[in-house]
Each structure stands twice: as structure tokens, then as C-alpha cells.
Amino acid sequence: xxxxxxxxxxxxxxxxxxxxxxxxxxxxxxxxxxxxxxxxxxxxxxxxxxxxxxxxxxxxxxxxxxxxxxxxxxxxxxxxxxxxxxxxxxxxxxxxxxxxxxxxxxxxxxxxxxxxxxxxxxxxxxxxxxxxxxxxxxxxxxxxxxxxxxxxxxxxxxxxxxxxxxxxxxxxxxxxxxxxxxxxxxxxxxxxxxxxxxxxxxxxxxxxxxxxx
Amino acid sequence: xxxxxxxxxxxxxxxxxxxxxxxxxxxxxxxxxxxxxxxxxxxxxxxxxxxxxxxxxxxxxxxxxxxxxxxxxxxxxxxxxxxxxxxxxxxxxxxxxxxxxxxxxxxxxxxxxxxxxxxxxxxx
Amino acid sequence: xxxxxxxxxxxxxxxxxxxxxxxxxxxxxxxxxxxxxxxxxxxxxxxxxxxxxxxxxxxxxxxxxxxxxxxxxxxxxxxxxxxxxxxxxxxxxxxxxxxxxxxxxxxxxxxxxxxxxxxxxxxxxxxxxxxxxxxxxxxxxxxxxxxxxxxxxxxxxxxxxxxxxxxxxxxxxxxxxxxxxxxxxxxxxxxxxxxxxxxxxxxxxxxxxxxxxxxxxxxxxxxxxxxxxxxxxxxxxxxxxxxxxxxxxxxxxxxxxxxxxxxxxxxxxxxxxxxxxxxxxxxxxxxxxxxxxxxxxxxxxxxxxxxxxxxxxxxxxxxxxxxxxxxxxxxxxxxxxxxxxxxxxxxxxxxxxxxxxxxxxxxxxxxxxxxxxxxxxxxxxxxxxxxxxxxxxxxxxxxxxxxxxxxxxxxxxxxxxxxxxxxxxxxxxxxxxxxxxxxxxxxxxxxxxxxxxxxxxxxxxxxxxxxxxxxxxxxxxxxxxxxxxxxxxxxxxxxxxxxxxxxxxxxxxxxxxxxxxxxxxxxxxxxxxxxxxxxxxxxxxxxxxxxxxxxxxxxxxxxx
Ligand SMILES: [Cu+2]
Numbered sequence: 001x002x003x004x005x006x007x008x009x010x011x012x013x014x015x016x017x018x019x020x021x022x023x024x025x026x027x028x029x030x031x032x033x034x035x036x037x038x039x040x041x042x043x044x045x046x047x048x049x050x051x052x053x054x055x056x057x058x059x060x061x062x063x064x065x066x067x068x069x070x071x072x073x074x075x076x077x078x079x080x081x082x083x084x085x086x087x088x089x090x091x092x093x094x095x096x097x098x099x100x101x102x103x104x105x106x107x108x109x110x111x112x113x114x115x116x117x118x119x120x121x122x123x124x125x126x127x128x129x130x131x132x133x134x135x136x137x138x139x140x141x142x143x144x145x146x147x148x149x150x151x152x153x154x155x156x157x158x159x160x161x162x163x164x165x166x167x168x169x170x171x172x173x174x175x176x177x178x179x180x181x182x183x184x185x186x187x188x189x190x191x192x193x194x195x196x197x198x199x200x201x202x203x204x205x206x207x208x209x210x211x212x213x
Numbered sequence: 214x215x216x217x218x219x220x221x222x223x224x225x226x227x228x229x230x231x232x233x234x235x236x237x238x239x240x241x242x243x244x245x246x247x248x249x250x251x252x253x254x255x256x257x258x259x260x261x262x263x264x265x266x267x268x269x270x271x272x273x274x275x276x277x278x279x280x281x282x283x284x285x286x287x288x289x290x291x292x293x294x295x296x297x298x299x300x301x302x303x304x305x306x307x308x309x310x311x312x313x314x315x316x317x318x319x320x321x322x323x324x325x326x327x328x329x330x331x332x333x334x335x336x337x
Numbered sequence: 338x339x340x341x342x343x344x345x346x347x348x349x350x351x352x353x354x355x356x357x358x359x360x361x362x363x364x365x366x367x368x369x370x371x372x373x374x375x376x377x378x379x380x381x382x383x384x385x386x387x388x389x390x391x392x393x394x395x396x397x398x399x400x401x402x403x404x405x406x407x408x409x410x411x412x413x414x415x416x417x418x419x420x421x422x423x424x425x426x427x428x429x430x431x432x433x434x435x436x437x438x439x440x441x442x443x444x445x446x447x448x449x450x451x452x453x454x455x456x457x458x459x460x461x462x463x464x465x466x467x468x469x470x471x472x473x474x475x476x477x478x479x480x481x482x483x484x485x486x487x488x489x490x491x492x493x494x495x496x497x498x499x500x501x502x503x504x505x506x507x508x509x510x511x512x513x514x515x516x517x518x519x520x521x522x523x524x525x526x527x528x529x530x531x532x533x534x535x536x537x538x539x540x541x542x543x544x545x546x547x548x549x550x551x552x553x554x555x556x557x558x559x560x561x562x563x564x565x566x567x568x569x570x571x572x573x574x575x576x577x578x579x580x581x582x583x584x585x586x587x588x589x590x591x592x593x594x595x596x597x598x599x600x601x602x603x604x605x606x607x608x609x610x611x612x613x614x615x616x617x618x619x620x621x622x623x624x625x626x627x628x629x630x631x632x633x634x635x636x637x638x639x640x641x642x643x644x645x646x647x648x649x650x651x652x653x654x655x656x657x658x659x660x661x662x663x664x665x666x667x668x669x670x671x672x673x674x675x676x677x678x679x680x681x682x683x684x685x686x687x688x689x690x691x692x693x694x695x696x697x698x699x700x701x702x703x704x705x706x707x708x709x710x711x712x713x714x715x716x717x718x719x720x721x722x723x724x725x726x727x728x729x730x731x732x733x734x735x736x737x738x739x740x741x742x743x744x745x746x747x748x749x750x751x752x753x754x755x756x757x758x759x760x761x762x763x764x765x766x767x768x769x770x771x772x773x774x775x776x777x778x779x780x781x782x783x784x785x786x787x788x789x790x791x792x793x794x795x796x797x798x799x800x801x802x803x804x805x806x807x808x809x810x811x812x813x814x815x816x817x818x819x820x821x822x823x824x825x826x827x828x829x830x831x832x833x834x835x836x837x838x839x840x841x842x843x844x845x846x847x848x849x850x851x852x853x854x855x856x857x858x859x860x861x862x863x864x865x866x867x868x869x870x871x872x873x874x875x876x877x878x879x880x881x882x883x884x885x886x887x888x889x890x891x892x893x894x895x896x897x
Contacts, residue, residue, distance in 0.1 A: 014451035020528060023284070024454050028524045030290035031554055035516050037294030038301075039558035042592055045302055046566065046577070049309050053318060054583055067247075074243055078269075082236040085277040089221060089228045098225045131575045131582075140576075141319075141583035147575035151566070187279075194277045201269045205262035209250035213258055286527060297555045300642050305591045308646065308658035316653035318585035 010182040018182065025184035029191045040199055043155075047148045047206065054141035059211030061137060061145035064129055069120040070208035073113050074200065080109030081197045084167075088190035091181045096174070099181060103171040106193065110164040117157060124149075149207055156203060159196045167193070235276040242269050356759065356856040371456035372859060377442035378757075379463050384438060385826070387429040387470060390477070392819070394422030399812040405802045415798035416483035417499065421476075423486030424504060428511050429470055431742055432600065435607035436553075437466075437518060439749050440546045442757060444522060446850035446857060447540050449531025449866045449894060454524035462517035469511035476503040485796065487597070490578040490589045494570040502572055505564045512561045519553035522546055531849070531894065533868035537631065538893070540848050540872045541624065544631050545610025548638040552599045552606070556642070560596035563589065587652050594645035602641040604738055605705070606634060608745030609676055612698050615748055616680050617873045618846045619695035620687025621890070624873050625679045633672035633679075640669045650721045659718050666716035673709050677702060692844075693767030697748025700775040701741055708736025711786065726796070729789030732782045740778050747774065747825055755839030759856040760832045767825065774821035780814025842892075847874050849894045866894035 015021035051058045087102035128136040130150070131143035166189055173179035174186075222228045246265040254261060275281050280288055314320060357374045367375060397418045401409045410418060441459070445452055453459050476482060482499035484492050493501045526539075526547045539547075566577045567589070576582040578589045617624050624630060646654060646662030680702055689695070711733040714720045724730060748771070754762050784807040789795075793804045800808070842851040853862050874891040 013456065014454070014529065023286070024524055024528050027286055027290060027527065028455060028520050030287050031520045031523050032516070034290055034294030035554045035558045037298060038555050039562050041298040041301065042559040042562035043566070045305060046588060046592065048302070049305065049585065049588055050583070053585070057583070071243070071247055075240065078239045078243065079236065081273060081277055082232055085232050086228050089232070090225070092221055093223045093228065095225055098228065140581070143576050143582050144584060147569070147577050150575060151569055155565070191278055194273050198270050198273055201273070202266050205246060205266050209246065209262045210259070212250040213253045294555065297642055301559070301595055304643060304646065304658070304661070305588070307661055308591065308654045311655040311657040312653070313655060316587065318580065319583050
């Protein structure tokens with residue numbers, strides 16, 4: 001298919017040009033990410049206030065998290081961002097093979113993250129790190145730390161699963177040829193994926209690295 | 214062809230040349246923050262680990278999320294959330310750090326506790 | 338008597354062109370439409386239903402308060418009634434009403450676009466809204482909530498017997514719809530404006546919707562997260578605000594009001610936009626100080642984020658923070674005052690026509706001024722400590738939200754009704770309804786200022802007998818108000834069948850939306866317009882309109 005025809009096929013109402021449509025998609029996602037910043041920021045503010053109120057209990061609680069799993073997962077996600085960036089660039093450059101391979105790798109890294117997370121959750125449950133009766137640590141404030149641990153990692157996992165789902169759909173569409181590589185969806189997915197990665201970049205030091213020294 | 218990207222790489226090799234160094238930088242920072250967490254720095258442990266997180270975020274935002282492209286609209290949208298987040302942190306801490314002792318959390322305990330636990334059974 | 342009404346006497350109906358209403362038929366063409374105009378009508382239908390549902394709560398409250406004893410509702414049922422009234426009216430009526438009905442319909446028309454930037458997202462947002470509404474109705478049917486619309490913890494997390502989780506889920510889901518719409522509006526204003534329509538040529542309604550969308554995008558997620566925290570604490574028993582385990586309930590209030598104060602601006606900023614359109618058209622004047630009107634809107638949406646602590650003066654928040662929030666609250670009153678002064682100045686030397694939309698607009702300005710000034714009482718710490726949780730507060734925010742936002746909604750609906758439906762509403766009835774709304778509102782809510790000042794606390798279903806006279810007055814006023822709300826629904830519906838056909842521009846207004854046919858074709862403009870001048874060209878610049886004969890207005894754009 002010629003270049004012009006491919007671009008016309010990717011252009012949608014009400015946009016006047018593909019260039020503007022791409023800018024619109026990126027801009028729309030960026031606004032949405034601004035919204036997401038406030039969403040996670042709200043929880044992080046709550047976490048920060050409690051951390052400054054109860055530093056010792058939070059340090060003791062942070063020592064209980066499994067740093068190996070956390071570090072491996074950070075590396076997995078950062079690498080998935082690399083493949084995602086390559087996939088988005090490849091789609092913009094019209095490189096079909098690179099795009100498909102990198103999307104597949106991204107999905108694989110994402111699923112790998114969730115699998116590791118699952119093992120970690122299982123270990124946390126057996127170690128009685130779920131807030132409530134029979135909690136492992138003495139200080140009641142340590143339960144607040146683990147309330148946030150479960151909540152933040154859980155919400156992050158939901159976001160990541162959404163990203164994996166969208167990446168899978170886009171990958172299949174691109175493979176079948178029902179979605180043009182010129183479509184702005186790849187870049188939009190990339191922005192979302194990198195944001196989910198960024199959330200983890202901040203969760204990692206807050207949840208895993210505290211109280212280690 | 215590439216829409217917004219004026220100087221985007223057009224070949225597979227070019228794309229890897231542009232992205233792999235960023236990834237390498239991220240990995241170096243990851244090792245640095247892991248090692249830094251075990252150093253005895255007192256309260257500066259947090260400063261160090263969050264500083265490295267900000268550096269990682271900057272790498273991702275600038276290179277992977279393409280904010281290096283000169284599009285003021287996208288840069289503006291990316292900054293808006295951070296500005297309002299700063300407002301939220303500042304004014305909330307303005308209260309938390311200056312509160313009178315009796316209303317600091319942990320100083321006054323509730324006199325009554327719920328007759329039934331709220332968890333689970335009264336879900337929906 | 339008036340120049341504007343004279344134009345309506347157009348002999349014979351103009352030939353009907355195909356419009357967005359007739360372009361496609363069948364239920365699927367409505368439920369699967371991506372046309373912003375049809376989606377606006379879908380929202381109108383849904384929001385009208387929620388207005389009735391929330392209104393039913395208000396009816397129950399006013400009937401119960403007719404006598405000092407508890408006759409109709411138990412204490413618990415009363416709690417559930419006012420909570421439900423608040424939740425439905427705030428999240429399912431006031432917040433979506435003007436942006437999603439008038440904004441959805443008018444924003445692309447006013448900027449000369451074919452549609453919103455992301456048409457399918459727009460439709461998805463309606464379905465999310467309906468899902469949230471379904472959850473809210475489920476909450477009501479399964480027993481309701483007794484916590485008040487503010488969801489304060491530890492009441493919500495540990496003590497309440499109501500259906501807190503379902504209510505929180507409903508509000509959480511509705512937030513997605515709000516954010517999706519807001520993203521759509523922002524992208525549309527940035528990227529879909531007609532050639533020549535620079536930022537400072539935008540009608541003030543577009544500016545208002547744009548600023549509202551920014552507030553929606555940045556405030557709504559905070560509410561979503563804080564409700565998720567409440568949800569998790571109640572459903573799974575994990576401690577987040579639990580004071581027994583070191584949690585801080587005041588922190589919840591910070592986060593809740595970080596959303597809920599800007600939410601007031603989500604409700605009232607779109608009204609500002611509507612009023613600016615109405616006042617200029619019916620005074621035949623350029624808006625006074627256009628640039629300052631724009632800066633005021635932006636200033637409100639920025640500083641509106643910095644004042645939330647004025648809801649927490651008695652919560653145990655530090656005195657230092659209270660003083661800071663008090664000062665910032667006084668500052669945010671300045672741009673609102675600028676807007677009121679500029680509307681008033683716009684009227685000066687205008688050829689004022691007292692048609693129904695103008696009556697609504699003038700009512701808005703008066704009621705909003707009272708609501709805003711009493712807001713200053715509440716922003717000063719000593720007065721607020723005296724009247725916290727009394728009917729003074731209730732009266733204050735109803736002046737802003739009901740007297741303000743609902744007046745503007747009805748005025749805007751009347752003004753753009755010919756554009757939306759292609760039919761003219763009966764002017765005499767509409768004037769009657771507008772006047773009735775003003776007086777009904779006054780009778781309902783002004784007594785609340787007095788009894789609140791005298792110490793009547795809010796959220797009680799029994800009260801000392803000395804307050805009965807005020808409560809009876811309020812309940813009687815509410816009856817008038819209810820008729821003033823129902824009457825327009827009646828004659829709007831009547832006009833759909835028997836109303837006269839509307840010409841493209843029945844009021845001689847200048848905006849781009851009036852330069853396409855009424856109702857507009859599916860693609861909005863047969864030829865995309867080009868804009869060459871600013872809004873509100875009701876008379877030549879630097880010269881007032883001639884006193885006696887009607888001036889010549891100039892439409893904002895032209896068809897190339
Ligand atoms: Cu407020």
C-alpha cells in the first residue's frame with residue numbers, strides 16, 4: 001500500500017490532517033496522564049504524611065518487603081519501557097517486524113512483572129503482612145504502611161494489566177493488518193505504558209528501599 | 214510520514230541506537246539506588262533514593278515519552294499535573310506540620326469503637 | 338416592544354433542511370451515535386431523570402421539616418434522604434449538567450468544528466455516566482447511605498450502617514465520565530478551532546468550559562483516590578484513616594475538599610459562561626472588559642485549588658493553616674467580583690430586552706452575588722466558627738449552586754432551545770417561569786440564612802419550635818420553586834410539537850453557532866466558517882449602540 005493511502009486510512013473524523021490527529025492523540029493522553037498524576041499523587045501524599053508522622057514504624061515495616069522481588073520487577077518494567085519505546089518508534093517509522101516483536105516483548109515483560117508480583121503477594125500473605133488481626137509487626141502504625149503497600153501495588157497492577165490488554169489488542173490488530181502502523185494508537189499506548197512504569201519508579205524506593213541501612 | 218517527529222530514526226538500527234543508551238542509564242541508576250539504600254546516610258537515604266527516582270523519571274519522560282520534541286503543548290500538559298500536585302502537598306503539610314498537639318494523630322484515641330467490624334460483611 | 342421578539346414573526350416555515358435530528362433514524366442511531374449534538378441530548382435525558390430523583394430527596398426533606406416533630410421520616414431515614422439528595426444533585430446533576438448538555442452541544446459549534454476531538458470517547462463517557470447512575474440508583478434501592486455527601490471518616494469506614502461502598506463506587510465511576518469529557522473538551526479547544534479563531538476571539542462560554550475542564554481533570558482523580566481509600570478501608574479492613582492505628586481522619590478531609598472545593602467551580606464556572614452569552618445578547622452590548630473576564634475565569638480555576646481548608650476551620654486543622662486558607666479564600670473572591678461588575682457594566686447603556694433568558698441571567702447575577710458575599714462571611718474564621726454546620730452554610734451553597742447554576746442552566750436551555758430543537762418556546766410562559774423561579778428560590782433559601790444565623794443546625798429532622806416559621810416559609814417557597822422547575826419542562830416538551838419553527842438566528846446573536854441552520858446539519862456547517870473578529874460584535878467598537886433604533890450586529894464568522 002502506498003504511503004498516502006496508508007495515511008488516509010489512519011485519518012479519522014473530525015481531524016483535518018494526520019499530523020494534527022497524532023498531536024491530538026498525544027495531547028489527549030498527556031492530559032489524561034496529568035489526571036493520573038493527581039490520582040497517584042493523592043495516595044502518595046497520604047503515604048508521605050504518615051511516613052513523616054511515624055518514621056520508625058514505617059522503616060521497620062519497609063524492611064519486611066522482599067527487596068529481591070522488588071528490584072527484579074523494577075528491572076523488568078524498565079526494560080519493558082525500552083521495548084515499548086522501540087515499538088512506538090517502529091510503528092511511526094513503518095517498520096512492521098520491529099513493531100510486532102517489540103510489542104510482544106513488552107507484553108511478555110509486563111506479564112513477567114505480574115507473575116513475580118504474584119509470588120511476592122503469596123509470600124507476604126504467608127508472612128502475615130496483611131493488616132488486621134495477627135499482623136506480623138508490633139507497632140500499629142506499621143499496618144498503615146502495609147495498607148499502602150497493598151493498595152498502591154494493587155492499583156499499579158490494575159493499570160499495568162490494562163496496558164497489557166491494550167498492547168495485546170493493538171499487536172493483534174497490527175499483525176492482522178486491520179490497524180495501520182501510522183495510527184496514533186501506538187504512540188498513545190507508549191505514553192500510557194511509560195507512565196505506569198514511572199509510577200513504579202517512585203513506588204520502588206518508597207516501599208522497598210526504606211529502612212535498609 | 215512520521216507526523217510530529219521531525220528527526221525520528223527511520224531504521225531498526227537507528228531506533229535501537231536512540232533507545233538502548235537510555236535503558237543502560239536506567240539500569241545504572243537502578244543499581245545505584247539499590248546500593249545507596251544500604252549506605253548509612255540517615256534521613257538522606259530518602260533524599261538519595263527519591264533523587265534517583267526523579268532522575269530515572271526524567272530519562273523516561275524526555276527520551277521515551279518524547280518530551281525532547283519541541284511541542285510546547287505537550288510540555289505544558291505534562292507540567293500541569295505536577296504544579297497542582299505541588300499545591301496539594303504544600304498546603305496539606307502547612308496544616309500537618311503546624312497542628313496543635315491535641316489534634317495530632319495518635320494523641321487522642323476514640324472513646325467508642327464500632328459495635329461491628331466494618332470489613333467484609335457490610336460490603337454492598 | 339422588543340427588537341428581538343419582532344424577528345420571530347417570520348411568515349411561513351422556512352423549507353426544512355435535513356438536520357442532525359433527522360439525518361438518521363432508529364434507536365441504534367441514537368445509542369451508538371458519535372455526534373456530539375445527539376450525545377448532548379442523551380445527556381439531557383439522563384440528567385433530567387437524575388434531577389427528578391435528587392429532587393425527590395429534597396421533597397422528602399422539606400415535607401419532614403414542615404413541623405418540628407418527626408412525622409414523616411425517622412432520624413435514620415432523614416439521614417439517608419439528605420445524603421441521597423446531595424450525592425445525586427452534586428455528581429449526577431450539577432457537575433454534568435451545563436458542561437455535558439450545553440457544552441457538548443455548543444462547544445464544537447462555537448469554535449466552528451465538525452465534532453469534539455474524540456467522538457467515540459464522548460459516547461463512551463455517556464455510557465460510563467449511565468453505569469455510575471445505575472450504581473447510584475442501586476444504592477438508593479438497596480437502602481441508601483446515611484453519611485452525608487461528604488463521606489467523612491471514621492463514620493463511613495467504621496460506624497455507618499448504610500451502603501457506603503455502593504455509593505462510593507457510583508461516585509468513583511462517574512469520575513471517569515467527567516475526566517473523559519474534560520480531556521475531550523480541552524483537546525477540542527486546543528486543536529479544533531476554526532481558522533482565524535484565536536484564543537482571545539473565543540466566546541466566554543468556550544473559555545468557561547475550557548477552564549472547567551482543567552479543574553475537572555486535575556481535581557476529580559483526587560476524589561477518586563480518596564474514595565478508593567475509603568472503599569478499601571471499609572471493605573477490607575486495612576487501616577488508612579483509622580485513628581486507633583495511627584491514622585489521621587483530618588487528612589481525609591484535606592483530600593476530600595481538595596476535590597470538593599474546586600468542584601464548586603466545576604458547577605459554577607460554566608454558568609459564568611452562559612451568563613456572559615445571555616447578558617451581551619439581550620443588552621445588545623459588547624461584553625465589558627473581555628480580557629479581564631478571561632483572566633478572571635483562569636484565575637478562579639487556579640486559585641480555586643488553594644482554598645479548600647475553609648471547610649475545615651472547626652475540624653482540628655492548625656490555626657496557621659486556617660488563617661492561610663482564609664486569606665486565600667478572600668483572594669479567590671476577587672475574580673468572581675470582577676465578573677459580576679463586568680456583567681453589570683455590560684448592561685450600562687444597553688438596549689435591554691427582558692426576555693426569559695435575560696430574566697434568568699439577571700436572577701443569576703443577583704443570587705450569585707448574595708451567595709458569593711455570604712461566602713466571604715464563611716471564609717473568615719470567627720464568623721465561620723459561629724455558623725459552621727448551620728443552615729447559614731446550607732443557604733450559602735444553595736445560593737451558588739441552585740440559585741446560580743440551575744438558573745444559568747434554565748436560561749441557557751431557553752436561549753439555545755431553538756438551536757437545539759429548531760423550535761421556539763412560548764415566551765410568555767417562559768418569562769413567567771423565570772420570575773417564579775427567582776421568587777420561589779428566595780422564599781426557600783433566604784429564611785435559611787436567618788435561621789442559620791439564629792443557630793438552627795443542619796442535618797437534623799427535629800428542631801426547636803421557634804424555628805418553625807422559617808421552615809414553613811422555606812417549605813412553601815420550595816413548592817413555588819418546584820413549579821418553576823416543572824413548568825419549563827412542560828412548555829419545552831410542548832414546543833417540540835406545536836412550537837413555531839426557529840430561524841437560524843432568532844435572537845440576532847453573533848456567535849458561530851447561530852450561523853448554521855436550526856437545528857444544525859449533522860456536520861455542523863455546510864462550509865466550515867472562517868473567523869475574522871472577536872465575539873459579541875453587537876455594535877461598532879468604542880461606540881455605544883444608538884439609543885432608539887436597533888443597531889446592526891455583526892456575526893463573528895463568515896462562510897467562505
Ligand atoms: Cu469551598
